[in-house]
Amino acid sequence: MTSGKTLLVVGSGPGIGRAVASIFASKRYTNIVLLARRLESLKQEQAAIETVTSGVNVKTYAVDVTDSVAVGEALDDADAALGKPECIFYNAARVLPSSFFDHDVQDIEYDFKINTSALYLLAKRYVPHLVSLARADQLAKPGLIVTSSALPLQPIPQLFALSLVKAAQRNLVQSLNMTYGPEGVHVGVINVAGIVSPDEPDRNPTNIATRTWQWFEEGKEFEVVI
Numbered sequence: 406m407t408s409g410k411t412l413l414v415v416g417s418g419p420g421i422g423r424a425v426a427s428i429f430a431s432k433r434y435t436n437i438v439l440l441a442r443r444l445e446s447l448k449q450e451q452a453a454i455e456t457v458t459s460g461v462n463v464k465t466y467a468v469d470v471t472d473s474v475a476v477g478e479a480l481d482d483a484d485a486a487l488g489k490p491e492c493i494f495y496n497a498a499r500v501l502p503s504s505f506f507d508h509d510v511q512d513i514e515y516d517f518k519i520n521t522s523a524l525y526l527l528a529k530r531y532v533p534h535l536v537s538l539a540r541a542d543q544l545a546k547p548g549l550i551v552t553s554s555a556l557p558l559q560p561i562p563q564l565f566a567l568s569l570v571k572a573a574q575r576n577l578v579q580s581l582n583m584t585y586g587p588e589g590v591h592v593g594v595i596n597v598a599g600i601v602s603p604d605e606p607d608r609n610p611t612n613i614a615t616r617t618w619q620w621f622e623e624g625k626e627f628e629v630v631i
């Protein structure tokens with residue numbers, strides 16, 4: 406097994422996922438695990454991170470986060486190769502327009518799995534480990550960070566499905582924070598309150614990742630709003 410601290414990014418892509426992985430790698434993590442569905446895009450993410458951070462070990466897994474068996478197998482392999490993560494960045498989501506009443510209920514259920522059921526299973530797998538880390542090492546920074554948005558409190562009817570699953574996700578993360586925050590695990594949300602674009606002065610991926618690192622390093626608050 407490789408030495409060094411491990412960051413697990415669930416939902417690796419060219420926006421927030423890549424920027425957070427790159428900045429977190431430059432600050433603390435020598436091992437990065439990237440999980441998303443598309444193999445080709447994961448190769449690009451791996452190359453992008455390796456380009457900006459020398460000496461980093463990146464492993465990629467092309468799995469759908471809603472496939473709990475495949476995710477379990479992938480993470481067993483990642484844990485054996487790089488060690489269990491000290492920090493988990495949960496970023497997976499899709500933006501599928503949904504309007505009343507032509508939206509398929511199965512699409513609501515799939516979005517719920519991506520944002521909430523799969524996050525629950527990931528927390529079940531790793532939170533006990535994060536609590537152990539917090540107890541064993543005062544310098545450890547065990548964390549579970551979830552990318553959220555304004556949708557939980559300000560739903561958009563044309564995105565009602567994403568709005569409701571993001572509300573459920575935030576609620577789950579709040580409960581996890583109330584339970585495991587006192588145990589020394591930094592559980593919280595990055596509240597990206599608008600569209601992300603490289604042209605946005607605040608909500609560009611690099612600034613979001615920089616603010617995320619600052620918030621995580623301080624280790625106090627449940628959320629940061631960007």
Ligand SMILES: NC(=O)c1ccc[n+]([C@@H]2O[C@H](COP(=O)([O-])OP(=O)(O)OC[C@H]3O[C@@H](n4cnc5c(N)ncnc54)[C@H](OP(=O)(O)O)[C@@H]3O)[C@@H](O)[C@H]2O)c1
Pocket residue numbers: 415416417418419420421422423440441442443444446468469470471495496497498499519552553554555597598599600601602
């Ligand atoms: N972009 C925005 O305007 C915006 C605004 C507010 C909040 N957010 C939040 O930010 C997060 C995403 O950041 P981003 O938009 O910049 O995207 P990103 O980091 O560029 O990429 C996210 C990646 O998640 C992966 N993903 C989606 N569904 C998945 C699944 N079922 N299983 C595994 N991986 C999956 C996708 O890769 P594959 O297709 O290869 O699976 C996608 O590339 C989401 O939580 C979103 O709600 C985004």
